[in-house]
Amino acid sequence: xxxxxxxxQHMEAGDSAAWDHDWQAAIEAYSKAVQAKPDxxxxxxxxxxxxxxxxxxxxxxKVYRRAHQLAPNDPVPLERTADVLERMGQxxxxxxxxxxxAEAYLTQKDIHKAISNWEHATSLTQGxxxxxxxxxxxxxxxxxxxxAIREYLMMAYNFKKGNEIDKAIKAVERALKxxxxxxxxxxxxxxxxxxxxxxxxxxxxxxxxxxxxxxFDMFDDGRGDVGEANPLGPIGxxxxxxxxxxxxxxxxGGLDGGAVMFAVQGMESQNREDYAxxxxxYQEAAKAGMRHPSLKMNLGALMVMGGQPKEALPHxxxxxxxxxxxxxxxxxxxxxxxxxxxxxxASSFLIQSLQAVDTSLAxxxxxxxxLRGVYxxxxxxxxxxxxxxxxxxxxxxxxxxxxxxxxxxxxETRRHLDETFKDExxxxxxxxxxxxxxxxxxxxxxIDRYIRGGLYTLAMDAAHYAIEKSPYYLPVHVRMAEIMxxxxxxxxxxxxxxxxxxxxxxxxENDRAATILxxxxxxxxxxxxxxxNLIGLLESEERSEEALENYIHLxxxxxxxxxxxxxxETFQASERLARRINATSDKIVxxxxxxxxxHQLRLNTRGAQKIYEEVLEVSPSDEKALRALVDIxxxxxxxxxxxxxxxxxxxxxxxxxxxxxxTGMLEELVQINPNDAAVRQRLASIYRKKxxxxxxxxxxxxxxxxxxxxxxTAEAAKTIRQIIAMNPPNVDDYKKLLSQLGGA
Numbered sequence: 001x002x003x004x005x006x007x008x009q010h011m012e013a014g015d016s017a018a019w020d021h022d023w024q025a026a027i028e029a030y031s032k033a034v035q036a037k038p039d040x041x042x043x044x045x046x047x048x049x050x051x052x053x054x055x056x057x058x059x060x061x062k063v064y065r066r067a068h069q070l071a072p073n074d075p076v077p078l079e080r081t082a083d084v085l086e087r088m089g090q091x092x093x094x095x096x097x098x099x100x101x102a103e104a105y106l107t108q109k110d111i112h113k114a115i116s117n118w119e120h121a122t123s124l125t126q127g128x129x130x131x132x133x134x135x136x137x138x139x140x141x142x143x144x145x146x147x148a149i150r151e152y153l154m155m156a157y158n159f160k161k162g163n164e165i166d167k168a169i170k171a172v173e174r175a176l177k178x179x180x181x182x183x184x185x186x187x188x189x190x191x192x193x194x195x196x197x198x199x200x201x202x203x204x205x206x207x208x209x210x211x212x213x214x215x216f217d218m219f220d221d222g223r224g225d226v227g228e229a230n231p232l233g234p235i236g237x238x239x240x241x242x243x244x245x246x247x248x249x250x251x252x253g254g255l256d257g258g259a260v261m262f263a264v265q266g267m268e269s270q271n272r273e274d275y276a277x278x279x280x281x282y283q284e285a286a287k288a289g290m291r292h293p294s295l296k297m298n299l300g301a302l303m304v305m306g307g308q309p310k311e312a313l314p315h316x317x318x319x320x321x322x323x324x325x326x327x328x329x330x331x332x333x334x335x336x337x338x339x340x341x342x343x344x345x346a347s348s349f350l351i352q353s354l355q356a357v358d359t360s361l362a363x364x365x366x367x368x369x370x371l372r373g374v375y376x377x378x379x380x381x382x383x384x385x386x387x388x389x390x391x392x393x394x395x396x397x398x399x400x401x402x403x404x405x406x407x408x409x410x411x412e413t414r415r416h417l418d419e420t421f422k423d424e425x426x427x428x429x430x431x432x433x434x435x436x437x438x439x440x441x442x443x444x445x446x447i448d449r450y451i452r453g454g455l456y457t458l459a460m461d462a463a464h465y466a467i468e469k470s471p472y473y474l475p476v477h478v479r480m481a482e483i484m485x486x487x488x489x490x491x492x493x494x495x496x497x498x499x500x501x502x503x504x505x506x507x508x509e510n511d512r513a514a515t516i517l518x519x520x521x522x523x524x525x526x527x528x529x530x531x532x533n534l535i536g537l538l539e540s541e542e543r544s545e546e547a548l549e550n551y552i553h554l555x556x557x558x559x560x561x562x563x564x565x566x567x568x569e570t571f572q573a574s575e576r577l578a579r580r581i582n583a584t585s586d587k588i589v590x591x592x593x594x595x596x597x598x599h600q601l602r603l604n605t606r607g608a609q610k611i612y613e614e615v616l617e618v619s620p621s622d623e624k625a626l627r628a629l630v631d632i633x634x635x636x637x638x639x640x641x642x643x644x645x646x647x648x649x650x651x652x653x654x655x656x657x658x659x660x661x662x663t664g665m666l667e668e669l670v671q672i673n674p675n676d677a678a679v680r681q682r683l684a685s686i687y688r689k690k691x692x693x694x695x696x697x698x699x700x701x702x703x704x705x706x707x708x709x710x711x712x713t714a715e716a717a718k719t720i721r722q723i724i725a726m727n728p729p730n731v732d733d734y735k736k737l738l739s740q741l742g743g744a
Contacts, residue, residue, distance in 0.1 A: 007036040007043070014046055026050035041071035048080055052087075060084050062488075065457075075104035079117070086124065093455040095124040099131060111138060122154070129158045140178070149175040149182055156188055157198045168192055233401040234353050235335065238319075238328020239301050243267060245294035245324070259288035263295060275302050286315075293322035301332050309336035327356035331401055338398060343390035347382055350397040351375055357401075358410055374418045381430055393433040412445045443469070447479050456483050474500055478516075548577050548587070555594060564598050571595045589619050596628065605632050621652050627665075634673060643678050650682070662686055670699075677706045684722075693726050717741045 014029035030047035037043060044067035051060035061084045067077035082097035102117035118135050122128050132154040139148035152175035159168035169192050175185040188198045230236030246267060250260050266281035282299040297319035303312030313336050320329040334350035337343070355375040362368040382393065400406065400413060417433075443466040450459035460483050466476045477500050484493035497516055504513035555570035575591045577583075592615045599608035609632045615625040626649040633642035646669070653662045666683040673679060680703040687696035700723050707716035720738045724731055 003036045007033050007040070010036060011043065011046070014050070018046070018050060021053075023050050023054040027054060027056075039070055041067045041074060041077065044070060045076055045080065048077070048084075052080070052084060057084050057088050061088070073104070073107070075101050075108070075113075078104060082117075082120075090453075090455060091124040092453070093458050095121040095128065096458055096461075098124070099128075111142070114138070127158050127161075129155055132158070136174070145178045149178055149185060152178075153184060153188055153198065156192070160192065160198055165192060168198070229404065229407040231402060231404050231406075233403075233406050234327040234331040234357055235301050235304070235401075236328070238297055238325045238331070241324055241328070242294040242297035242301075242319075243270065246292065246298065249292050249294060259285045259290035262288060263290060266295075266298070270298065270302070275306050278302055279306060279308075291318065293319045293325055297322070297325045297329055297332075300329070300336075304332050304336045304339070307339075309339040312336050327353050327360065330356055334394075334401075335398065338394050341391070343387050343394050346394045347390050347397065348379065350394060350401065351378055351382075353401060354397065354410055354414070357407070358414055361407070361411065371414070374414060378417060385430060389430065389434050393430070396433055415445065415448075444476060444479070447476070451479070451483065451486070456487050459483050472503075474503055477503075545581070545583070548574060548581065548583060551577060552591060552594070564602060568595065568598050571598070585618050589615055589622060592618075593624060596625075600628075605635060608632065620648075623649065623652060626652070630669075634669075639676065639678070646679075646682075659686070659690065663690070674702075675706060677703055677710075680706070688726075693728075697723055697726060697728050713741055 010029050010033035014026045014033060017023070017025035017029055027047065027050045030043060030050055033043040034040070034047055044063050048060045048063040048067060051057075051063060061081060064077045064081040064084060068074075068081065071077060078097060078101045082094050082101055085091075085094035085097055098117045098121035102114040102121070105111075105113040105117065115135060115138050118131050118138075122131055122135070132151045136148045136151035136155065139145070139151060152171045156168040156171040156175075159165070159171060169189070172185055172189045172192060175182060176189065179185065190196075191198055230240060232239075246263060250263055250267075262281045262285035266278045266285060269275070269278035269281055279299065279302050282295055282302070285295060286299065296315040300312040300316035300319060303309070303315070313333065316329050316333045316336065319325050320333065322329070330349050330353035334346050334348075334353055337346035337349060340346075352375075355371065358375075359368045359371050362371060382390065385393075400409060403409075443462055447459050447462045447466065450456070450462060460480065463476055463480045463483065466473070467480075470476070477496065481493045481496035481500065484490075484496060501513040501516040504516065551570060551574040555567050555574060571591055571594045575588065575595070578588050578591060592611050596608045596611040596615070599605070599611060609629065612625040612629050612632070615622050616629075619625075626645050629645040630642050630649065633639070633645065649665070650662050653659075653665075663683075663686050666679060666686060669676070669679045670683055680699045684696045684699035684703060687693070687699060700719050704716045704719040704723070707713075707719060717738060720734050720741070724734050724738065728734070
């Protein structure tokens with residue numbers, strides 16, 4: 001029967017079971033249809049529906065995602081994926097999926113279904129301003145003005161929350177164009193003009209509250225709102241603070257009149273933005289003896305921003321000791337040295353400024369202490385770097401410490417730098433600072449948050465976007481591999497990790513490559529190619545001990561895969577390396593045991609015997625070698641050598657007090673070699689020492705018979721005397737036998 005016929009039969013069976021709501025039977029039938037036709041999207045969609053109705057959400061999600069891969073232009077798999085994510089409580093990721101569904105329907109010119117999915121997305125998560133805008137425009141085209149007005153008001157509400165008042169007003173004005181007498185729009189417009197809040201329609205308020213209660217905020221760092229910031233950065237805030245401090249100081253009295261006059265002139269000029277005159281006046285005030293930190297802060301900051309960085313530095317060094325002015329003074333010093341192209345000093349002061357800002361926002365002394373550790377790691381990582389690299393890094397820091405949102409970006413960037421340092425060390429940190437960008441920082445931070453929230457599809461989408469911006473930034477590729485692992489795509493993740501390691505090798509960053517390869521081998525210990533790459537790396541780095549360990553693991557892998565020739569060759573190469581680097585005897589013994597095991601598996605007992613004897617030369621008390629040689633010599637019929645190794649092993653057990661182990665071993669050997677008088681004699685002896693006289697007599701009786709059969713009359717008589725000494729119930733029979741032997 002052809003696969004196509006089987007496929008059709010299974011699909012019909014699945015449809016019939018689904019009609020009867022027998023979801024288990026439907027799952028079984030649709031699964032067989034998928035096996036018959038693995039590239040068929042319909043079979044996957046139907047299987048996903050059956051799994052969904054059977055509450056197997058994780059499996060349904062995987063099946064729908066596969067269906068989307070098979071039919072990327074079909075909106076149904078995407079829509080079902082969004083439904084599953086919503087049921088799983090992953091509301092933000094579900095919302096993003098619904099947006100994709102809407103786009104798919106829009107491509108098909110189905111505006112009504114697009115609107116339905118946009119609406120669903122906005123009901124699941126807040127702040128989707130662009131989607132509210134698309135909804136408003138769609139409703140306008142359909143002349144559904146009341147709904148369009150609602151969406152414009154939603155936009156205004158979200159803009160107001162983001163403190164974008166101008167955009168909020170424009171959104172309300174769009175609503176009023178549709179109906180200039182609309183009561184809610186008029187109220188919103190007046191509220192915005194008066195600096196108040198917008199009151200939303202009641203039906204939206206209820207829905208919005210539910211979203212806010214049910215969904216987590218993965219962008220919440222626990223610090224709350226840091227407030228508005230001066231776009232010039234810490235230097236701007238310090239100047240604002242210094243002006244206030246200087247004014248308070250001037251009018252509190254106690255200062256030289258001339259100094260006060262020049263300082264006041266400087267403040268007035270600064271407020272008029274006549275910075276050249278302000279600098280001149282402040283300099284005169286300083287000459288007149290005024291050394292207040294606020295004066296020094298203003299003077300130094302204006303000089304840095306006015307192109308006199310060298311002259312600014314001494315003044316700023318005095319201002320830096322004031323607690324309130326310190327972050328801005330450090331920022332100004334960093335800018336000054338940056339403009340002077342003294343990048344080592346610039347990076348130090350810029351990092352100190354970042355730390356001062358970040359710790360000032362800390363919520364506890366413990367957090368402060370942790371932050372200090374992060375910035376110390378950053379300073380250490382940059383120590384000794386080339387001026388060209390430091391110049392690029394300082395450019396990043398300068399950009400980070402400016403703009404309207406620099407206070408928000410500092411903790412985000414710091415978290416990412418900390419994670420990069422922990423994952424990839426100082427080299428990874430420098431790599432990010434040199435090759436990355438502020439946009440990249442934001443994207444990577446977003447990826448990490450998505451991963452922590454379990455939103456792997458969104459995380460992967462963000463990672464692809466980051467790669468578009470910076471294709472060679474390897475930490476993003478590492479995150480992509482991590483996402484693949486979390487999604488269960490193990491083989492793809494391993495391939496990705498291997499490519500990343502190869503990239504680090506090309507860049508001569510062998511330590512990082514080795515670290516990644518070792519992590520991959522924990523996931524795929526039997527991957528020979530990865531193991532060989534790691535060995536080559538370790539040898540090039542002269543990390544011989546680690547290379548040796550991986551040679552042993554490689555040989556074990558070949559052995560597990562049944563390739564005994566390569567396993568044997570690799571173990572022998574391991575032994576040569578071990579002797580070359582003077583490895584410990586334990587390591588050499590371990591390798592020899594592996595080689596002997598392969599000989600045993602291939603029934604080469606002579607080869608195994610030779611290796612075990614070599615082991616005893618290195619470690620005379622090796623239990624495994626002694627035990628193996630006992631068996632090998634018995635197999636060869638060499639009883640003398642077998643007993644010699646047996647006595648050595650029994651002596652080892654006796655020293656360690658392992659009496660039961662001695663007994664067990666001798667009992668086992670008696671079972672295997674019942675006619676071996678030496679073994680029975682030793683077993684009888686151990687039974688007597690343990691007080692097990694009945695068992696001892698049984699062994700001595702058998703021993704006596706063996707001796708008599710061999711014509712060893714004197715030895716047999718000696719054995720019988722031992723039995724008589726234990727006074728068994730039938731002792732007279734043994735005495736009679738002894739008498740007969742004596743007569744003989």
